[in-house]
Amino acid sequence: MLVLALxxxxxxxxxxxxxxxxxxxxxxxxxxxxxxxxxNLGNNATFGFVVTPEGIxxxxxxxxxxxxxxxxxxxxxxxxxxxxxxxxxxxxxxxxLGNGYFKEQGAExxxxxxxxxxxxxxxxxxxxxxxxxxxxxxxxxxDAVYADKxxxxxxxxxxxxxxxEIRHSGQAHTPGDSFVWLPQKxxxxxxxxxxxxxxxxxxxxxxxxxWISVFQTMAAYEPRHLIPGHGKATNLSQAKTDTYxxxxxxRKSVADFIENGGDITNIGSVNQSKYNYLIxxxxxxxxxxxxxxxxxxxx
Ligand SMILES: [Zn+2]
Numbered sequence: 560m561l562v563l564a565l566x567x568x569x570x571x572x573x574x575x576x577x578x579x580x581x582x583x584x585x586x587x588x589x590x591x592x593x594x595x596x597x598x599n600l601g602n603n604a605t606f607g608f609v610v611t612p613e614g615i616x617x618x619x620x621x622x623x624x625x626x627x628x629x630x631x632x633x634x635x636x637x638x639x640x641x642x643x644x645x646x647x648x649x650x651x652x653x654x655x656l657g658n659g660y661f662k663e664q665g666a667e668x669x670x671x672x673x674x675x676x677x678x679x680x681x682x683x684x685x686x687x688x689x690x691x692x693x694x695x696x697x698x699x700x701x702d703a704v705y706a707d708k709x710x711x712x713x714x715x716x717x718x719x720x721x722x723x724e725i726r727h728s729g730q731a732h733t734p735g736d737s738f739v740w741l742p743q744k745x746x747x748x749x750x751x752x753x754x755x756x757x758x759x760x761x762x763x764x765x766x767x768x769x770w771i772s773v774f775q776t777m778a779a780y781e782p783r784h785l786i787p788g789h790g791k792a793t794n795l796s797q798a799k800t801d802t803y804x805x806x807x808x809x810r811k812s813v814a815d816f817i818e819n820g821g822d823i824t825n826i827g828s829v830n831q832s833k834y835n836y837l838i839x840x841x842x843x844x845x846x847x848x849x850x851x852x853x854x855x856x857x858x
Pocket of ligand 1: 604
């Protein structure tokens with residue numbers, strides 16, 4: 560009865576993370592949809608892991624050392640096998656700043672070359688931001704630890720009979736974003752290429768035009784299960800509605816605004832209310848329009 564009472568088979572853990580079983584041996588770890596806070600330890604994103612007889616493959620290591628410990632605690636509630644591999648799907652803080660913890664546990668870390676370049680160029684800013692939002696006390700054991708193994712566009716490996724294909728097909732939310740495909744299970748981990756339930760962020764490190772084509776490349780795999788970078792595990796249809804359709808809408812709206820002689824000072828007049836059902840709409844929509852305006856002007 561207790562299991563039935565929990566939506567999506569989730570269970571709560573400390574640090575605001577929820578465990579969601581996706582399919583046999585595949586789990587999503589779903590963090591809060593808002594910003595980084597002392598309570599969520601910087602884990603304001605979705606992570607995932609795959610259980611194999613040879614150990615655990617973890618997709619994204621969390622936003623801080625303590626956040627990584629919290630992720631590991633959830634994994635330990637399912638299996639006592641160690642995390643043997645960590646994949647960083649991008650350069651944003653919550654994709655990689657937990658690397659130090661898992662490296663200490665003996666895990667090998669894999670990321671795209673572009674993700675590592677991005678991490679190196681932004682780590683200082685990320686630590687300052689985390690110090691402000693999460694607090695220096697919580698951030699203190701966190702170090703910038705980079706991948707042991709990098710790849711340009713594609714990397715494939717097998718652990719305990721499960722095949723993992725990692726693919727970087729261009730800039731999306733960050734320059735080095737990758738998705739992780741499990742062909743035998745038709746499972747896709749998208750990292751920050753897909754946001755559901757909350758509004759995605761187009762920042763200075765993003766490229767909305769290329770993001771659209773990266774999404775198309777990912778979607779062509781026709782995943783049966785999709786673990787997004789933000790939000791609960793879902794299907795391709797919701798990913799398309801909340802991420803792809805929004806990106807198309809945003810770019811079209813801003814392009815029309817420019818076409819009609821719109822000036823950046825009036826960018827707030829671009830109407831995005833169609834997407835006000837997404838969490839963080841109030842704080843992020845205006846900034847997204849502003850960033851896309853700048854992008855389009857340079858195209
Ligand atoms: Zn993110």
